[in-house]
Amino acid sequence: MRTILFILQKEFRQIFRDRTMLPIILVVPMVQLLILSYTATFELKNTRLAIIDQDHSVSSRSLNRKFEGSPFFSMVDGLITYDEGMEMLKRSKADQILVIESDLDYHIGRSEKAGLLLVTNAINGSAASLMNAYALAIINDFGKEVQKEMYPNLPKVMPIHIEVRHWYNPQLDYKTYMVPGILVLLVTLIGMFLSGMNIVKEKEFGTIEQINVTPIKKYQFMIGKLLPFWFIAMFELLFGLGFAALVFNIHIVGSLPLLLGVASVYLLVVLGFGLLVSTITETMQQAMFVSWFFLVIFILMSGLFTPAESMPDWAQWLNRINPIAYFIQINRMIMLKGSSFSDFADQFYALVVYAFVIFSLAVWRYRKVA
Amino acid sequence: MMKGFIVKEFLHIFRDRRTMLILFGMPIVQVLLFGFAITNEINNAQIAILDHSKDNVTTAITAKMLASGYFQLNKQLESSDQIASVFQNGEVKEVIVFEPDFAQKISKNHTAKVQIITDASDPNSANLLASYTSAILMDYVGEFSSIRPLPVNLSTQTSMLYNPELKGVFMFVPGTITILLMLISAMMTSISIAREKEMGTMEVLLVSHLKPLQIIIGKVIPYILLSFVNALVILFLAATVFHMPMNGSMILLLSESMLFIIMALSMGIFISTISNTQQTAMLLSMFVLMLPTILLSGFIFPIENMPVPLQLLSNIMPSKWFIIIVKSIMLKGLGIAYFWKETIILAGMMSAFVFLSAKKFKIRLA
Amino acid sequence: MITKQRPPVIQVQNLVKRFGNFIANDNLNFDVAQGEIFGFLGANGAGKTTAIKILCGLMTPTSGQISVAGFDVYRQTDQIKKQIGYMSQKFSMYEDLTVKENFQFYGGIYGLSNIVIRERTAEMLDKLQMSGIKNKTLNEIPLGWKQKLAFSVAMIHRPLIVFLDEPTGGVDPITRRQFWEMIYEAANNGITVFVTTHYMDEAEYCERVSIMVDGRIEALDTPKNLREQQGVSSMNEVFIKLARKQNLNNG
Numbered sequence: 001m002r003t004i005l006f007i008l009q010k011e012f013r014q015i016f017r018d019r020t021m022l023p024i025i026l027v028v029p030m031v032q033l034l035i036l037s038y039t040a041t042f043e044l045k046n047t048r049l050a051i052i053d054q055d056h057s058v059s060s061r062s063l064n065r066k067f068e069g070s071p072f073f074s075m076v077d078g079l080i081t082y083d084e085g086m087e088m089l090k091r092s093k094a095d096q097i098l099v100i101e102s103d104l105d106y107h108i109g110r111s112e113k114a115g116l117l118l119v120t121n122a123i124n125g126s127a128a129s130l131m132n133a134y135a136l137a138i139i140n141d142f143g144k145e146v147q148k149e150m151y152p153n154l155p156k157v158m159p160i161h162i163e164v165r166h167w168y169n170p171q172l173d174y175k176t177y178m179v180p181g182i183l184v185l186l187v188t189l190i191g192m193f194l195s196g197m198n199i200v201k202e203k204e205f206g207t208i209e210q211i212n213v214t215p216i217k218k219y220q221f222m223i224g225k226l227l228p229f230w231f232i233a234m235f236e237l238l239f240g241l242g243f244a245a246l247v248f249n250i251h252i253v254g255s256l257p258l259l260l261g262v263a264s265v266y267l268l269v270v271l272g273f274g275l276l277v278s279t280i281t282e283t284m285q286q287a288m289f290v291s292w293f294f295l296v297i298f299i300l301m302s303g304l305f306t307p308a309e310s311m312p313d314w315a316q317w318l319n320r321i322n323p324i325a326y327f328i329q330i331n332r333m334i335m336l337k338g339s340s341f342s343d344f345a346d347q348f349y350a351l352v353v354y355a356f357v358i359f360s361l362a363v364w365r366y367r368k369v370a
Numbered sequence: 371m372m373k374g375f376i377v378k379e380f381l382h383i384f385r386d387r388r389t390m391l392i393l394f395g396m397p398i399v400q401v402l403l404f405g406f407a408i409t410n411e412i413n414n415a416q417i418a419i420l421d422h423s424k425d426n427v428t429t430a431i432t433a434k435m436l437a438s439g440y441f442q443l444n445k446q447l448e449s450s451d452q453i454a455s456v457f458q459n460g461e462v463k464e465v466i467v468f469e470p471d472f473a474q475k476i477s478k479n480h481t482a483k484v485q486i487i488t489d490a491s492d493p494n495s496a497n498l499l500a501s502y503t504s505a506i507l508m509d510y511v512g513e514f515s516s517i518r519p520l521p522v523n524l525s526t527q528t529s530m531l532y533n534p535e536l537k538g539v540f541m542f543v544p545g546t547i548t549i550l551l552m553l554i555s556a557m558m559t560s561i562s563i564a565r566e567k568e569m570g571t572m573e574v575l576l577v578s579h580l581k582p583l584q585i586i587i588g589k590v591i592p593y594i595l596l597s598f599v600n601a602l603v604i605l606f607l608a609a610t611v612f613h614m615p616m617n618g619s620m621i622l623l624l625s626e627s628m629l630f631i632i633m634a635l636s637m638g639i640f641i642s643t644i645s646n647t648q649q650t651a652m653l654l655s656m657f658v659l660m661l662p663t664i665l666l667s668g669f670i671f672p673i674e675n676m677p678v679p680l681q682l683l684s685n686i687m688p689s690k691w692f693i694i695i696v697k698s699i700m701l702k703g704l705g706i707a708y709f710w711k712e713t714i715i716l717a718g719m720m721s722a723f724v725f726l727s728a729k730k731f732k733i734r735l736a
Numbered sequence: 737m738i739t740k741q742r743p744p745v746i747q748v749q750n751l752v753k754r755f756g757n758f759i760a761n762d763n764l765n766f767d768v769a770q771g772e773i774f775g776f777l778g779a780n781g782a783g784k785t786t787a788i789k790i791l792c793g794l795m796t797p798t799s800g801q802i803s804v805a806g807f808d809v810y811r812q813t814d815q816i817k818k819q820i821g822y823m824s825q826k827f828s829m830y831e832d833l834t835v836k837e838n839f840q841f842y843g844g845i846y847g848l849s850n851i852v853i854r855e856r857t858a859e860m861l862d863k864l865q866m867s868g869i870k871n872k873t874l875n876e877i878p879l880g881w882k883q884k885l886a887f888s889v890a891m892i893h894r895p896l897i898v899f900l901d902e903p904t905g906g907v908d909p910i911t912r913r914q915f916w917e918m919i920y921e922a923a924n925n926g927i928t929v930f931v932t933t934h935y936m937d938e939a940e941y942c943e944r945v946s947i948m949v950d951g952r953i954e955a956l957d958t959p960k961n962l963r964e965q966q967g968v969s970s971m972n973e974v975f976i977k978l979a980r981k982q983n984l985n986n987g
Contacts, residue, residue, distance in 0.1 A: 006844030010833065017873070030563045032661065039665040039676050042494045046674045078815050089531060090702055092694065095674070099582060104625045108524075116526040123701050125536030127672055128409065132528055133501060143524045159476045160511055164500045166490035167457060174493050193656075197649065206826035213792045213822035214901075215814050216845045264682035285561050286388050292553075293392045295400060306408050307495050309415065309463070315407035331478050332458055345458035 003216060007224025015228060025232060029186045029240050036182045038250065040305060041174040047131045048092040050076040052085050057105030060296050062141050066096070072134045089121050096120045096131050108146060116193075152177050168253075168336050179250050180335040181304040182241045187233040187263065188270050192291050195229040195274030200287040203278070218366065226271045234260070253338035259331065262344075266327045272358035273323075279365040298324045325341045326351050375588040378668045382594050384561075393596060397550050397604045401630070404542035406614045411538075412440055418462045419446040427482075428474040431510055440502050457489045464499045529551035529581070532701045539612045544696035545669030546721050547604050548630070548689045552663050554597045555631050556656040559590055559638030590635045596622075597631045617703025623696065626713065630692045633716050636723035637688070642732035663689045691715050742769040745928050746791065746895055751800035753786055760786040761797070762951040768930060770896075775942030775959075776932040780980060782948040784932050786935050788899055791930070793817055805896045818846070821890035825902040829886055831875040835866070838874065838889060843896070846893035853892070860888040880911035887918055898922065900931040904938065916941050938973040945971070947978050954978045 015021050029308065049067060053060045067073050075092045077237040079085050085097035107114035118135055122128035137250040166210045170174045202208040211221060237260070274291070301315065302308065302324040308316065317324050326347045333339035341348070372614065375661050421428050444462045447453065456462045467485035468474070475482040486503050488496035498728060533540045601624075606613040616623075621622075637659070645651040664670065667689035672683055684690050691712040698704040714732065746768035753761040756923040760783045768774045778784045791804050793813030802809045804817035829838045836857060843853035861867045864884055874882060885904060889896055900919075904912045916938070917931050931942065939945050939959060946956040955962055955978055959971055966974045 002847050003847065006841055009844075010830070010841045012833050013837060014830065018652060024653060035661075035680065036665060038680055041671060043675055044672075048674065090698075090704060091708060092698075111523070113523045113525055118522060118526050118528045119531055120528070122530035122533040122536055123697055124541045124672060125533055125538050126409075128530055128533070129536055132530070138527070139526050141523055159480045159482065161481050162486060162504050162506055162507055163483060164486045164488070164504070166488050166493070166500070168497070168543060169490035170494035171491055172490055172497055177491060177493050197652075201518055201649070204827075205831075205855070206824065207830060209794075209824050210822065210828035210842075211827065211845075212794055213817060213820065214842070214845050215817040215847075217814075227403050249538070277650050281384075281388060282548045283565075284652070285565060286386060288561070289389050289392045289677050292401075293396050296396065297403065300400070300403055300408055304772045307492060309413065310409050310412055315403075329460065332491055333458065337489070337571040338459050339460070343455075350683075 004224045004227075007216075007221065008227060011224060011228045015040045015194075015232075016176060025190070025236065026239070029236055030243055031319055032186060032215050032245070033179065033182055033243055036185075037178045038341075039177045040178045042126070042130075043172075043174050044072055044127060044130050044134070046074045047071045047072055047096055048076050048094045049135070050079045050088050052079050052082060052097060054102040055104045055137045057102050059105040059108050059146065060308060062146075063100065063104075063139070063301045066138050066142050068136075071133070071220050072131075086118070089119065091206045092121070094121075095102070096135065098135065098354055099268070110200065112356050126308060136230075169233040176250055176336065177332070178242045178304075179248055180331045181328050183237060183304075184302075185299065185304065186240055187237050187267065187294070188324055188327075190236050191229055191233040191267055191270035192274045192277075192295065193288070194232070195226055195271045196291055197274075197284050197289050199225055199278035200281055200284050204283050207306075218363075222275065222363070222366065226275065229271060229274070230264075230267050233270070234263065237263055248286050250335070254340065256335035258341060259334045260328070262330050262334070262348060262351070265348070265355055266323065268355040269351060269358055271324045272355060276358060276362040276365060298322050301325065302328050304328055314317065320350070321354075323351065323354055326354075373671055375584070376591050379588055380479055380592045383596070393554060393600065394603065396601055398607065400546050400550075401539070401543065401607050402611070403536075403545065404553060405539040405608075409538055409541075412495055412502070414442045415440060415464065415495070415499055416444040416462045417441045417464045417466060417499075418445050418447050418456050419443065420450060420453070420465060420467045422470040422474040423468055423474075424646075425471075425473040428468040431468075431484075431507065432466075435503070435506055438506055441500075449529075460489075462489070463492070463495055464500055464503065466503065469575060474524060479633070484486055537612065537614075539608065540614060540701060542669075543604065543608045543612075543614055544666065544693050544700065545664075547601055547696060548667065548669065548692050549628075549660075549663055550600055550604065551627065551692075552634050552659060552689060554600060554640065555634035556659055557652075558596075559593055560634055560641035560645070560651045560655055561648055563589060563639065563642035564645050564648045566611050568647050586639060588627050593635060594628075594631055597634075598627070601627050614700065616700055616705075618699035618705065619719045622706060623699045626692070626695050626699070626716075629713065629716055629720070630688070631690055633720035633723065636720050636727060638729040640730070643727050651723070661688055666690065667693050669693060688716060702723035739814050740856040741824065742771060745805055746769065746774075747801070747803045747929070748791075749801040751790065751802055752798045752814035753783075753788070753790060753795070754934065759951050762898050764800070764953055766946055766953065766956055768897075768928055770928055771923050771926045772944065773919060773929045773942045776930060776944035776948070777939055777945055778932075778933070778948030781983070783951040784948055785901065787948075788932065789904040789907055791903075792820060792822055792899055818872070818893075819896040821893070823886050823890040823900050823903050825905055829874055829882065829889060831947075832873055833886060834871050835861070835877070836870045839892060840941045843892045843964070844888050848893060856892055857895055860892070864888065883911065884905055884915060884918065887915065891922065895927065895966040897928040897930060900929065902932055902934060904933065910967065912938070919965075936970065947975060949979055972978045 009103055012180060053062055053064060056100065068075055076088060079097075081193075083098055085094070085099065088094035089097060097119045099119070101115060101117070104114050104116070108214070116139065120128045120132050166172055199208075202211070241252065241256075273294070277287050277290050279292055301319050308319060308325055311319070330344045330347055330368065333344055380387075419432055419434070432443075436443055436600040441464075445456070445458070452465070453465050453549065456465065464486045468485065469483045484507060488500050490496035512518045530536060588610050591617060605616075639660075641654050642651055645654055664689045668672070668684070669689070673684050673690065676684070695709045695712050698709050702708075743776070744767040746765055746766075748766050751761050751764040752759070758763070764787060774785055786795065790802065790809060792795050793804075793809060793816045796810060804816045807815040807819070809816065809861060830841070833841065839857040839860075842854055843856065850854070856970065857870070861870055866881065874885075877885070880960070887893050887900070887903065904915055907915070912935075919931070919941075933939065942959065944958050945954065945962060946953050948954065955965075955974070957965070962974050963969065963971065966977050968974055
């Protein structure tokens with residue numbers, strides 16, 4: 001026990017002697033939370049729409065006004081021809097163009113079919129389909145209004161009244177969704193990189209040989225090496241939670257002790273991973289690349305940015321070995337929905353098994369190598 | 371002399387099989403993941419239905435809903451108390467509630483109420499699901515009241531330019547190329563130079579009769595080649611597996627890539643001049659390069675939707691400009707006339723980094 | 737010989753270590769007595785480092801009976817590690833810790849009490865006349881000083897045997913001389929010193945020297961006897977002669 005304390009003392013001294021560490025532990029998470037949660041959004045607020053009005057009629061102007069009044073669109077003015085519009089799309093000065101042909105008013109007045117052309121830059125497919133849907137909804141609304149004006153006595157066409165309720169996040173604020181996920185990302189990055197890198201550093205500088213000739217036990221060495229990062233990552237999580245509450249006003253709906261309990265198991269998985277990486281690499285550069293490789297895959301598939309449920313079956317099956325996916329899911333459940341333990345018991349047990357397997361693997365490799 | 375040095379650098383990199391595997395494995399895995407697995411679309415979303423009336427209309431609507439392919443019925447609920455629990459354990463994303471005597475109300479009062487309740491802890495999915503559901507409901511209404519055509523009939527023809535099938539991979543390939551070039555060029559060089567400094571081997575090189583410039587060139591040539599080969603691999607995959615078009619000039623794309631690679635390398639050298647240890651170089655690259663590259667370049671998230679300060683900040687991200695160039699060439703098929711400004715910006719950034727590192731390097735030697 | 741009267745602390749019989757087809761140590765036999773300064777010489781790749789790693793309990797031998805400080809290298813590596821000190825050719829103290837902190841750390845993992853650590857640190861730094869730099873981090877200290885500190889750290893738990901793997905690589909002649917004074921002092925206190933070196937003049941300082949060539953011990957005796965046997969005037973010539981003989985045999 002005393003031996004472990006000596007290692008802990010040494011590790012903490014080394015960590016905090018490095019002047020870049022404190023900013024990394026304190027500033028980086030804040031910056032990440034701030035920047036990530038503001039950038040990581042699929043909300044479309046400013047679709048740049050160019051309306052090419054060739055009709056200049058009462059109808060076309062009122063359609064124009066409807067788009068101007070919508071919070072989703074900002075207008076690109078002054079275009080006259082279709083070719084000008086296309087040029088704007090090419091130059092990425094506009095995201096979408098709507099062409100109103102010169103006979104809109106005429107056709108509406110005669111209750112004939114009136115045509116419009118909506119062209120969207122679809123390189124970002126998912127954004128394009130949203131832009132398209134928003135624009136069509138406005139056009140549809142416009143049609144209904146015109147109809148109401150022209151034929152006020154027409155029977156009601158919508159016999160079903162639809163009421164939409166968004167639970168847990170009525171404003172559909174994307175930040176609320178991102179913050180719990182980013183917190184997971186933060187503790188994962190800190191845990192995996194710092195722990196993995198730390199042991200490899202001893203290898204690369206040869207100090208590990210000196211340790212190996214001392215009567216120290218492997219488990220003592222490993223506990224002494226990993227515990228500091230477990231503490232730092234837990235601190236990071238608490239710090240991030242406080243930051244989320246103060247800055248984003250996102251408070252934990254569920255139980256904080258429960259969250260910390262799950263986090264402590266999750267961190268074992270992360271640290272085990274770091275340890276495993278350090279046993280299969282010789283230099284910090286290698287360790288970084290190996291960690292980065294797995295992290296990128298884990299993060300992309302975790303459901304942090306895109307819904308994991310929409311992935312094909314094989315990918316979802318693969319995702320069962322993705323610890324980040326489990327913890328992001330659980331963290332969002334506890335923080336946003338106030339889920340209780342029984343709601344995510346399966347995922348939690350998966351993490352426990354994972355921690356056990358990865359640690360055994362790491363320890364086994366470590367014994368063999370060092 | 372110079373040749374020998376470059377050969378040594380190559381050997382260093384190629385001997386390291388783990389790094390090589392990752393350098394070539396990573397782009398392939400990433401492109402495949404983006405192409406096949408990661409999607410913003412919603413399909414087979416789990417829903418629950420709380421049907422208080424269970425008549426022919428609600429059954430018909432439910433059937434139409436499930437036939438759409440967007441939804442999968444997870445369970446039928448019996449009472450509204452169950453809604454919270456199915457959301458909390460994450461089983462379902464949306465609950466549809468039909469009020470009692472649905473069909474009767476439609477025929478009598480012409481209006482019946484449907485509630486769409488979503489789990490908006492994921493707001494994007496919630497929004498999409500709610501709008502899909504509303505659309506299906508309206509469709510149903512349209513079918514059942516389509517006795518006579520409506521007097522105002524607006525038909526909007528829509529066209530999805532550059533990516534008619536709305537494939538996600540079109541968006542991600544330019545971003546993946548950019549990230550990889552950045553990763554290999556800037557990160558690898560900065561770390562490898564910092565390593566030589568940390569291990570003291572840099573001094574050995576500096577006292578040899580190689581000039582500092584030669585040392586730097588020797589260090590970066592292998593990475594230029596690696597980056598280049600990697601970019602080609604990604605382009606090849608994109609074209610063969612995902613049928614991504616190459617509408618513009620390949621030569622132009624490769625020259626722009628070269629410009630970007632050299633820019634990233636100069637950035638890497640600059641980072642290595644300001645960091646003394648591998649760990650600092652690594653963390654600097656990671657937090658100053660990688661995250662902003664992913665987040666502020668328009669790789670995943672459109673820049674236009676961000677708050678203004680972040681939009682301004684995105685202008686100093688080289689990757690933003692490169693992604694615009696790649697998209698313009700590959701997808702829009704444009705020529706240099708459309709992105710000469712972006713090209714000049716990249717060239718400017720490159721000269722700035724070269725200038726700064728040369729200055730730093732001299733100070734160090736003096 | 738005087739060495740025969742002192743009890744042996746390292747006993748090696750028929751030590752063989754194979755890596756696949758490659759034989760790193762080919763049937764080594766030697767004893768080292770308590771308080772002896774035993775020189776372990778050989779060209780690079782002759783198998784010195786492998787033998788040291790086996791004696792330190794870092795590696796298991798393929799076959800042979802080997803005991804260190806009375807403990808068996810197959811089963812009792814933990815007991816061995818408590819009795820030995822080790823200083824490798826690669827400098828292995830923490831550059832970002834201070835002198836005092838390095839002593840504290842290594843003393844701690846050898847299980848010394850805080851008081852003992854403090855006393856020994858003060859005593860050793862005093863002897864090295866380095867008390868003034870005890871709060872400096874290692875990266876601020878010149879290499880020669882660091883080597884002397886590393887030797888002291890290897891001795892902090894008062895080991896029975898200390899293994900020095902090319903301890904004087906890269907240091908100036910004055911520091912080397914001081915370093916050998918430290919080695920003599922340790923030996924006078926009854927500590928066995930097992931040292932590998934490249935410098936043949938240093939070999940002359942050893943009580944006995946073994947010369948390894950291609951995994952085998954070609955010669956083992958006092959420097960004086962070795963010179964006489966080979967009919968030459970310096971250890972350098974002894975070494976070259978033995979190495980050349982081996983090459984001729986191979987050719």
